[in-house]
Amino acid sequence: EAGVAQSPRYKIIEKRQSVAFWCNPISGHATLYWYQQILGQGPKLLIQFQNNGVVDDSQLPKDRFSAERLKGVDSTLKIQPAKLEDSAVYLCASSLGSGFGETQYFGPGTRLLVL
Amino acid sequence: AQRVTQPEKLLSVFKGAPVELKCNYSYSGSPELFWYVQYSRQRLQLLLRHISRESIKGFTADLNKGETSFHLKKPFAQEEDSAMYYCALRLGGYQKVTFGTGTKLQVIP
Numbered sequence: 686e687a688g689v690a691q692s693p694r695y696k697i698i699e700k701r702q703s704v705a706f707w708c709n710p711i712s713g714h715a716t717l718y719w720y721q722q723i724l725g726q727g728p729k730l731l732i733q734f735q736n737n738g739v740v741d742d743s744q745l746p747k748d749r750f751s752a753e754r755l756k757g758v759d760s761t762l763k764i765q766p767a768k769l770e771d772s773a774v775y776l777c778a779s780s781l782g783s784g785f786g787e788t789q790y791f792g793p794g795t796r797l798l799v800l
Numbered sequence: 801a802q803r804v805t806q807p808e809k810l811l812s813v814f815k816g817a818p819v820e821l822k823c824n825y826s827y828s829g830s831p832e833l834f835w836y837v838q839y840s841r842q843r844l845q846l847l848l849r850h851i852s853r854e855s856i857k858g859f860t861a862d863l864n865k866g867e868t869s870f871h872l873k874k875p876f877a878q879e880e881d882s883a884m885y886y887c888a889l890r891l892g893g894y895q896k897v898t899f900g901t902g903t904k905l906q907v908i909p
Contacts, residue, residue, distance in 0.1 A: 792843065794843075
């Protein structure tokens with residue numbers, strides 16, 4: 686089966702600019718996750734969708750980050766305006782559901798550098 | 801809040817030597833524990849989970865609730881085991897997964 690797709694793979698922007706990332710989950714997967722992975726750290730969940738509804742966005746900096754999952758399939762994550770500390774790899778993952786025992790499948794990530 | 805601690809950033813072992821990647825967690829209940837692995841230039845992927853109690857690529861991990869640990873072990877390291885390993889915890893179904901900071905395993909030929 687095709688894996689989780691993400692684009693772009695790399696992005697370099699200046700601080701205060703805007704940027705958007707796109708994710709296409711595995712077909713049929715109801716749950717979609719966005720993670721932020723800063724260099725030297727483990728992935729940190731930003732937002733979790735169940736179909737097109739938000740399950741958890743407690744760690745999403747809502748003053749600058751937004752995410753949507755229209756029609757319960759693809760998702761976009763936006764940062765506006767970007768700060769230097771947003772430099773990280775942004776990982777998208779999906780799973781069939783989010784219950785006990787579900788496996789998350791990760792995309793290749795988008796590496797963001799904010800100058 | 802739950803926390804996952806991986807005390808070693810880098811672990812270097814010789815090929816054929818035993819490997820133990822340490823993971824401790826802070827949670828008093830019954831969490832779901834995982835080990836994820838990321839090989840060079842590949843995606844993060846699930847290696848094993850405690851509920852499966854299985855051996856994957858020769859790796860095993862036992863959940864020790866008394867010591868709140870979930871160490872990853874392999875009796876004989878192979879060069880292809882070189883990768884980043886992340887321990888992760890989920891409090892239960894429908895809860896978010898919390899990752900540790902990761903340990904880079906380097907197997908020396």
